[in-house]
Structure formats: structure tokens, C-alpha cells
Amino acid sequence: MSDEQIVKKFMYVNRKSPYGTIYALESLEVVLISAAFDQDVSLTFTDDGVYQLMKNQQTDGIGMKNFSSTYSALGDYEIKKIFIDKESLDERGLSLSDLQELVWEDEDEDYAEKSSINLVSRAELSEIMNQQDVVLSF
Amino acid sequence: MKLGILINEGPYQHQASDTALQYVKAALKKGHEIYRVFFYNDGVNNATRLATPPQDDRNITKEWSSLAKDHGIDLVVCVAAAQRRGILDKGEAERNGKDSDNIEDGFRISGLGQLVEAGIQADRLITFGD
Numbered sequence: 001m002s003d004e005q006i007v008k009k010f011m012y013v014n015r016k017s018p019y020g021t022i023y024a025l026e027s028l029e030v031v032l033i034s035a036a037f038d039q040d041v042s043l044t045f046t047d048d049g050v051y052q053l054m055k056n057q058q059t060d061g062i063g064m065k066n067f068s069s070t071y072s073a074l075g076d077y078e079i080k081k082i083f084i085d086k087e088s089l090d091e092r093g094l095s096l097s098d099l100q101e102l103v104w105e106d107e108d109e110d111y112a113e114k115s116s117i118n119l120v121s122r123a124e125l126s127e128i129m130n131q132q133d134v135v136l137s138f
Numbered sequence: 139m140k141l142g143i144l145i146n147e148g149p150y151q152h153q154a155s156d157t158a159l160q161y162v163k164a165a166l167k168k169g170h171e172i173y174r175v176f177f178y179n180d181g182v183n184n185a186t187r188l189a190t191p192p193q194d195d196r197n198i199t200k201e202w203s204s205l206a207k208d209h210g211i212d213l214v215v216c217v218a219a220a221q222r223r224g225i226l227d228k229g230e231a232e233r234n235g236k237d238s239d240n241i242e243d244g245f246r247i248s249g250l251g252q253l254v255e256a257g258i259q260a261d262r263l264i265t266f267g268d
Contacts, residue, residue: 006258026179029218033250037258134257136144137265138179 008133009040014049015137019064024052027138028070035077042081042132043074044125050088053099068100075104080116087122141165142260143175144253146267148183149198150191155184158266159201166209173260174212175202176253177245179267182220185213187242199242206244213245214252 012031018024034041045053052071059066074082082102089095102116120128129135143162147154162172177184184199191197206213215225221234227247231239241247257263 008258010254010257022179026219030178030250030253034254036251037254039254039258134263135265136257136263137267138146 007038007040009042009131010034010134010136011042011044011129011132013044013046013129013135013137014052015047017048017051018054018057018068019059019062023138024049025067027136028067030136030138031074031079032070032077035079041079042083042128043079044083044085044129046085046088046122046125048088048092050084050092050094050099053084053102054094055098055100071100071102074102075116078104080104080114081118082116083118083120083125083128085122085125086119089119139261140171140173140259142173142256142263144256144263144265144267145175145177145181145184146179146265148180149189151180152268154266154268155181155198155202156196158264159198159205161264161266162205162211172209172211174214174252174256175206176256177213177215178219178250178253180223181267182215182223182225185215185220185225185242185245186240188240203242203244211244215241215245215247216253217247217249220247 012027014024014027016023031043057066057068096119103113104116105111106114143158145155145158149155184202187199189199202213205211225241226236226239227241228239230247
């Protein structure tokens with residue numbers, strides 16, 4: 001297929017908290033499918049989207065499936081560029097230590113675990129977004 | 139230019155589908171090509187032929203359907219999002235043991251790969267959502 005020759009930069013922008021609406025879950029579903037297409041994929045978490053990566057999520061009380069562990073599999077799907085909007089964390093009184101650690105394994109360095117997370121300012125994020133070919137916002 | 143369109147909200151509740159419809163019409167008029175329209179999230183609800191809006195209002199589903207027919211546009215509904223929300227074609231209804239289907243002519247149900255492929259093949263992918 002001709003798709004194999006084209007590698008575009010895809011960014012998935014996650015803006016909503018994880019359970020109030022279905023956007024977070026269905027965004028993750030597209031992200032996992034996109035991994036099969038060998039594109040240059042990155043994920044951004046901004047606004048309430050930063051809540052998607054909170055540690056220790058408990059969903060028993062709301063009767064919904066806790067899908068937060070799926071994010072830790074992103075590294076296995078070769079998705080290793082995760083951008084977190086620093087101002088969004090600040091505005092919510094959060095820091096990186098409140099979020100899951102996301103890692104990928106570097107084959108070239110004996111499968112050393114490396115962090116996928118990049119803490120960026122909004123100004124930096126806007127630069128990075130500008131470099132993308134496809135931005136999907138959920 | 140070759141355009142891919144992503145619609146993430148259902149009809150009437152949000153303006154997204156209306157805006158996308160107007161956008162697609164305007165783009166066609168300017169000579170652009172619509173590579174595909176992909177319906178995701180509640181956007182899949184645009185595909186139900188069972189909706190009966192008041193007669194003095196627009197029928198968004200019918201408008202998409204006739205636009206697709208007139209211009210040969212590929213209208214694709216995400217299968218996973220559609221199953222959650224009860225949007226079914228004949229095959230899906232049979233596979234899932236449901237007593238009827240409800241998809242409008244001109245729409246087809248397929249996988250999320252069709253969205254990613256639209257992102258790859260189109261010059262621009264435009265999202266209409268909340």
C-alpha cells in the first residue's frame with residue numbers, strides 16, 4: 001500500500017477529564033489503532049486532559065471501567081512522545097509526581113527504560129503543534 | 139486540495155455537523171476534493187435514518203446522504219463508536235443479533251484505520267467537534 005511510504009506527524013490532543021465524557025477513552029482507541037500505521041505519533045495532555053494521567057484512579061464508585069492502566073502500554077506501541085502542558089498542571093495544583101510515569105524501552109541501549117514524558121510550556125507546545133501534519137483534538 | 143473531514147459530535151445538539159456540511163459544500167464549490175468524511179464519538183449519530191426532525195427544520199442525515207450521492211463522497215462511521223451508540227448496518231445487526239439496522243444510505247461502517255488513513259492520504263484533516 002502506498003501508505004507505507006508516507007510518514008506524517010500525528011498529534012493527539014487530549015483536553016478533557018477521563019470519565020465526565022467519552023472523549024478520553026475514544027481518543028485512546030484511535031491512538032492505539034494509529035500505532036499500526038507506522039506514523040510519527042505524539043500525545044498532548046492539556047487543560048483538564050492532564051487528569052487522564054492521574055495516578056491511583058478509582059472508578060468503582062461511578063461504575064465505569066478504569067482504563068488508566070492502558071496509558072502505560074503506549075511505550076510498547078512505540079508511542080514515546082508525550083507532552084504535558086505545564087500551565088495546565090499548575091492551574092490545577094498538580095505536578096508531574098501526581099501523574100503516572102510513562103516509559104518506553106530503548107532497544108539500542110539494552111532495553112533501558114526511558115521516560116516518554118515531556119513537560120512543556122504552552123509557548124513550546126504551540127511550536128510543537130505547528131510542526132505537526134495532522135492534529136486530532138479530543 | 140484533498141480534504142479529510144472528521145466529525146465528532148451528533149446532529150442538532152451541536153453545530154459541528156452543520157458546520158462541516160456547509161464547509162464541505164463550500165470546498166466542493168471551490169473545486170477541492172473530499173477524500174473522506176469520518177464520523178466518530180457522538181458524530182456517529184449523524185448516520186441514523188430513523189431520526190425524524192420537524193418538517194420545517196433541516197434533516198442533517200438526509201443532507202449528508204444526498205451530498206454523498208451527488209458528489210461520490212465516502213461517508214464512514216466508526217464501527218466501535220457506532221456499536222456503543224446503536225448505529226448498525228445490516229451486517230452489523232446480524233452479527234450482533236439485533237432485530238434491525240438503522241444506517242442511512244450513503245454511509246458505511248468501518249474501522250478507525252479509515253480515519254488514520256484519511257490523515258495520511260489527505261492534504262489536510264479538518265476536525266469539527268466540541
